[in-house]
Amino acid sequence: MAEEQEPMKRVAIVGSGCSGLAALWALNRTHHDVYLYEAAGRLGGHTNTVKWTRGKYTTMVDTGFIVLNTATYPNFINFLKKVDVPTTPTAMTFGISRDHGVLEWAGSSIDALFCQRRNLFSPRMWRMVFDIVRFNQFALDLLVDDDLGTTGALSEKSFTPEETIGQYLAREGYSDAFRDDYLIPMTACVWSTGPDKCALEFPAVTLVRFL
Secondary structure (H helix, E strand, O other): OOOOOOOOOEEEEEOOOHHHHHHHHHHOOOOOEEEEEOOOOOOOOOOEEEEEEEOOEEEEEEEOOOOOOOOOOHHHHHHHHHOOOOOOOOOOOOEEEEOOOOEEEEOOOHHHHOOOHHHHHOHHHHHHHHHHHHHHHHOHHHHHHHHHOOOOOOOOOOOOOOOEHHHHHHHHOOOHHHHHHHHHHHHHHHOOOOHHHOOOOOEHHHHHHHO
């Protein structure tokens, strides 16, 4: 006896970003009735390629979603392979320019870090560097505590899974320079969003795990 087919459903996909397009691709291989809704006049969501021109020179610039990695995008990478979209290996660097160039630095080298030579004598800059090293070393304790289901097991200071990144920075005594000149711009970069939307109320464990 033939197995009965599941009744056809009407499925609505709202938004044609990466997730929406992948869902449409998968569902179109079923017998369901699928509809894609997009408010903009193009597909892709915040993933967009625009033409930039200056004089006789023209180049295409990717905005929004630019890079991915195997650790945090396994399903999307599998989707790209299924639809034969090639990827290109790349090396990532990070740099910022704040307040119309008042503060600029990059992490690719010591020379780039102090591209504004006056920052060699800036206590704020050196404190930021110190806090970056400290954060990279000790913030991982949050993940260990979270994975073990403990609260502050690896330190004398209390930790709760609900702790926000703002609370963590205050508890551990991180500087304003680290927060404003590194962590918030870094978060804005990896999430492809404006710095004003990178709230300090975000769960600390989630942020550290993603970074």
